[in-house]
Amino acid sequence: MPTVIKVRPNGSLLVESDDAVVVDWNGNAYPLAKRPFSLCRCGASSRKPFCDGMHKQIGFCAEEAAPPAATPDGQ
Ligand code: FES
Numbered sequence: 001m002p003t004v005i006k007v008r009p010n011g012s013l014l015v016e017s018d019d020a021v022v023v024d025w026n027g028n029a030y031p032l033a034k035r036p037f038s039l040c041r042c043g044a045s046s047r048k049p050f051c052d053g054m055h056k057q058i059g060f061c062a063e064e065a066a067p068p069a070a071t072p073d074g075q
Pocket residue numbers: 011012013039040041042043044045050051052053054055056
């Protein structure tokens with residue numbers, strides 16, 4: 001099953017995977033307390049790179065949805 005990263009409206013990036021790992025710039029893995037887990041995209045978390053819910057308190061706004069999937073005939 002592929003890893004799914006779900007962009008939450010006005011919130012985090014929810015990583016739905018049984019085997020995804022998050023590593024720092026040295027390749028060291030962050031411990032994961034649970035799955036699925038959420039990555040911060042607002043920049044305000046005190047637990048970066050993970051979300052701690054601070055996006056709600058700062059009023060983070062980002063609701064860009066992906067474009068609709070193209071149909072087989074390209075429409
Ligand atoms: S997205 Fe949740 S704290 Fe940044």
